[in-house]
Amino acid sequence: MASDSDEPGYWQPATGLETAVTLLPFVLFSILYTLEALAYATGTPELPYSWQSFYRHLSVYLVALTGLGIGWVRRFPRWSLGYVGLVLIYTWWLHGLVLRGFTLFGHPVNRWDWLVWTALLAVALVATLITRSLSSLVDLAKSIWHDWSRLSFILYGALSWLALGIILDTGPWTDPVAILPQVFCAALFFVLGVLPFLHLTFAWQRGLALQGAFNLAFLSYVAIAVIVSGRADVDWPILAYWFLFLLLPGLLGLIRRSYGITGLTQ
Numbered sequence: 001m002a003s004d005s006d007e008p009g010y011w012q013p014a015t016g017l018e019t020a021v022t023l024l025p026f027v028l029f030s031i032l033y034t035l036e037a038l039a040y041a042t043g044t045p046e047l048p049y050s051w052q053s054f055y056r057h058l059s060v061y062l063v064a065l066t067g068l069g070i071g072w073v074r075r076f077p078r079w080s081l082g083y084v085g086l087v088l089i090y091t092w093w094l095h096g097l098v099l100r101g102f103t104l105f106g107h108p109v110n111r112w113d114w115l116v117w118t119a120l121l122a123v124a125l126v127a128t129l130i131t132r133s134l135s136s137l138v139d140l141a142k143s144i145w146h147d148w149s150r151l152s153f154i155l156y157g158a159l160s161w162l163a164l165g166i167i168l169d170t171g172p173w174t175d176p177v178a179i180l181p182q183v184f185c186a187a188l189f190f191v192l193g194v195l196p197f198l199h200l201t202f203a204w205q206r207g208l209a210l211q212g213a214f215n216l217a218f219l220s221y222v223a224i225a226v227i228v229s230g231r232a233d234v235d236w237p238i239l240a241y242w243f244l245f246l247l248l249p250g251l252l253g254l255i256r257r258s259y260g261i262t263g264l265t266q
Contacts, residue, residue, distance in 0.1 A: 011078065014198035022079040023194055025067060025086050026160065028060045030187035033164040037183035040176055061090045065123050072127035076140040081150055082194070085157030091120050093165075148252035149206035153197055155249065156210045159242055160190040160217070166238075167221055178228040182221045189217035203253060211246050 014022065036053060064086040071080020094116040128134060144151045167183055193213020197206045225231065 018079050025064050025082055026191045029161050030191055032056050033168055034184050037180045041180040069123040069127050072136050073130050075136045081153045082157035085154040089158035089162055147203050148249040149203040151249035152207045152210050178224050182224045185220040186217040189213050207250055
């Protein structure tokens with residue numbers, strides 16, 4: 001997995017605009033969760049579960065859907081991969097969310113269930129009508145086959161959002177004093193982890209950089225808990241599972257090598 005020396009990286013370091021567009025969803029959900037952690041720190045614990053918070057989540061979801069749609073039309077360039085992961089995990093979260101007092105066009109909605117997937121299907125339909133084919137999905141599959149770090153970035157976009165949500169949900173009940181620095185530091189590492197993905201040459205470098213950023217985010221979470229309270233209540237099996245999950249795309253590189261495919265194409 002770490003022997004790509006015979007495969008020159010086929011992408012150039014990202015431009016400033018591409019970097020900004022790639023970072024956008026990570027910055028937005030990092031700010032969202034940091035604001036909710038701040039609500040606990042300032043003594044207003046009801047804020048993270050208010051309608052105001054829910055609508056902020058929906059705003060980030062709409063941004064992610066827009067990025068996914070544009071990326072689909074443009075055949076999933078690397079900047080769009082984080083949007084793919086974020087939309088999938090966000091839709092899954094909304095699918096199981098219980099709503100009380102929410103109305104849609106005047107009708108009460110207690111659970112969205114399968115209805116929330118219609119937004120994703122609508123984006124897929126519009127993008128397919130614009131491109132007049134499913135070739136973008138084929139291009140995405142081919143690009144992942146030739147460069148497994150792209151799948152790593154899709155998973156990174158999903159798991160970093162999910163990890164911040166879990167830190168926020170568990171932190172106030174175990175250590176409310178530490179929750180703000182924990183969420184802020186973890187979010188910072190998740191955002192910074194995007195940069196090496198856009199600038200490193202080889203797939204194994206990009207994959208390990210994403211893994212490293214994810215691990216640093218959780219290490220900061222544990223370290224702050226230990227400093228503040230002298231203990232760290234961490235679900236280590238879940239952390240180990242995610243650690244292995246982020247490494248799984250590297251198996252594609254090994255499989256591809258077993259077929260004798262070494263060249264990378266745009």
